[in-house]
Amino acid sequence: MIDRTDQEAESARQVGRPGAPGDLPTQDENFRLLVDTIPQLVWRARGRGNWVWSSRQWQSFTGQSEAEARDRGWLAAVHPDDRASTEAAWTRAEAEDRLAVEHRLLQASTGEYRWFETRALPVRGSGGEAREWFGTATDIHDLKMAQSLQAHLLSELQHRVRNTLATVRAIARRSAETSESVEDYAMHLEGRLNAVSRVQSAIIRNPIGGLSLPLLVADELFAYHAHEGEDFTIAGPPVVVPARAAERLALALHELATNAVKFGALAQQERGSIAIAWTVEDREKGPVLILDWTEGGLSLAGVEPRRSGFGMDVLQRMLPHDLKAEVVVAFCSDGLTCRIALPLDAAKRSPA
Numbered sequence: 001m002i003d004r005t006d007q008e009a010e011s012a013r014q015v016g017r018p019g020a021p022g023d024l025p026t027q028d029e030n031f032r033l034l035v036d037t038i039p040q041l042v043w044r045a046r047g048r049g050n051w052v053w054s055s056r057q058w059q060s061f062t063g064q065s066e067a068e069a070r071d072r073g074w075l076a077a078v079h080p081d082d083r084a085s086t087e088a089a090w091t092r093a094e095a096e097d098r099l100a101v102e103h104r105l106l107q108a109s110t111g112e113y114r115w116f117e118t119r120a121l122p123v124r125g126s127g128g129e130a131r132e133w134f135g136t137a138t139d140i141h142d143l144k145m146a147q148s149l150q151a152h153l154l155s156e157l158q159h160r161v162r163n164t165l166a167t168v169r170a171i172a173r174r175s176a177e178t179s180e181s182v183e184d185y186a187m188h189l190e191g192r193l194n195a196v197s198r199v200q201s202a203i204i205r206n207p208i209g210g211l212s213l214p215l216l217v218a219d220e221l222f223a224y225h226a227h228e229g230e231d232f233t234i235a236g237p238p239v240v241v242p243a244r245a246a247e248r249l250a251l252a253l254h255e256l257a258t259n260a261v262k263f264g265a266l267a268q269q270e271r272g273s274i275a276i277a278w279t280v281e282d283r284e285k286g287p288v289l290i291l292d293w294t295e296g297g298l299s300l301a302g303v304e305p306r307r308s309g310f311g312m313d314v315l316q317r318m319l320p321h322d323l324k325a326e327v328v329v330a331f332c333s334d335g336l337t338c339r340i341a342l343p344l345d346a347a348k349r350s351p352a
Contacts (some may be wrong), residue, residue, distance in 0.1 A: 011310075040136035041105075043074070045120070047130060049090040058137070063108025079104035079113050086118075097122065097285070099135060102144075114141040138205055160203075167196060167247065178309040188258070188310070195220065196256035198246045210240035216274050220253040222316060224261050226274075231266060231303030236278035239289060245323050245342065252319055255311030256293050256338060264294040272297030287343035315340075 035042050035055055041062075042055035054069040062069070062077040069077075076087055082103035089101035099120035104113035120135025171192045179185035198219055202211050214234055221232050228234065241249060257266070265272035278291040312329070319340065321326040326341040 019290075023286075038136075040138050041116070042102065042136050043069070043132075045135065047133070049075075051088070052132070061107055070086070073157045077106050079106070091124075093120070093133070094130060099133065105137065109321070114139060116140060117145040163303065164196065164200065164247070168193065169267075171196070171251075174310045174313055178287045191223075191258060192254060192310075193253065194223065195250050196247060198223075199250045203246065206243075210242050211246040213239040213241050213278065216241060216246060216250055217253060220250065220257045221274070223254075224257055224266060226257075226266055230273075230275060231271060232274040234276050234287060236291075237280065238279060239278065241289075245344075248314075248318060248322050249340075249342070252314050252340065253293075255314050256336075259311055260295060265298060279335065280344070283343075286343060288344040289340075289344055291340045293336075293338040294341075295337070297331075298335045 036057075039057070041050055041058040043058055044053040047050045050071050051069055051074050054064070054066050054074065058069060058074075059065060062074075064074065064077060067073075073082055075086070085099050086103050089099055099118065100106065101118050102115060103118065105116050106113055116137040117140045118137045120133045120136060122130035123134055123318045125131045125219040134139045172189060175189045175192065176185055176331060199216075202215075213236070217234055218228065221228070226232055254310060260266040265274045272295055275293075275294045275296070276291070278289060281288045283289055313328055313336065319327050320343070324343050326339075328339045330337045
């Protein structure tokens with residue numbers, strides 16, 4: 001007489017469902033074809049994660065043979081930091097009637113870990129007991145990375161909005177304090193807000209990258225209808241300014257350009273010229289951008305301004321405080337010179 005349990009196991013093997021421990025059923029080629037062609041990593045286990053079989057996908061991805069993955073050998077492919085949560089999920093599985101866990105699995109071909117979503121359901125016997133578990137692991141690494149990037153961008157956006165509003169308040173307050181009339185205040189405020197707006201537009205297009213220094217410089221001078229090659233020259237290696245520093249640096253360049261239009265190289269009918277040049281120096285604490293703004297070809301009768309306006313605040317207070325920059329401004333008979341030494345590593349960590 002054949003035992004009923006043996007009959008169920010044999011029936012399971014015949015129809016191709018994983019109803020009994022052992023090798024994958026060979027009688028049902030359709031089931032084998034399905035398992036071999038789906039992208040998920042497929043496996044079968046007894047209670048508490050004791051595997052009895054793993055698919056070719058699992059073996060190919062992890063580099064484990066079927067024998068190596070049996071029992072609890074498959075845990076060796078799970079990231080060490082995720083093994084405790086994986087084992088805890090197996091402990092809950094019996095009571096919850098399902099296994100659900102996200103963990104990282106080691107990819108043998110690259111030596112790197114990728115995120116997988118592992119799910120399993122029990123196959124129950126006639127008495128309702130869980131005789132076996134049938135599960136899959138689905139690669140969700142790209143989704144996890146996208147979610148992480150989205151969370152980072154949201155945090156960055158919130159941080160940037162707060163700091164941009166603080167910058168706008170400071171611009172409005174200091175512009176009022178240094179303006180001689182309402183008209184003067186409105187003109188300067190609009191120009192400064194436009195400078196901030198240009199940078200914000202560029203950052204939105206590439207929120208996790210930086211801004212091209214040549215474009216940053218040229219945009220501020222183009223805003224005053226200056227012509228490259230005639231009114232100003234730009235020279236220096238390709239440099240990408242971290243987004244966190246670009247707003248402050250653009251504001252400084254705007255103030256230098258505004259001063260040039262009002263009093264310097266772009267003011268006179270017989271205009272002078274502006275040379276903007278930069279290099280990057282490797283120093284002990286990291287790379288430092290050295291930017292020189294030099295106005296020449298002028299004959300100025302005046303002396304260094306007596307009153308410190310918003311432009312000097314940006315150069316001599318804001319840049320050193322926010323970006324750890326060193327700034328030297330000098331007024332001479334033929335124009336103005338300004339050197340900005342900006343630590344690029346500090347710029348990455350500074351507030352936006």
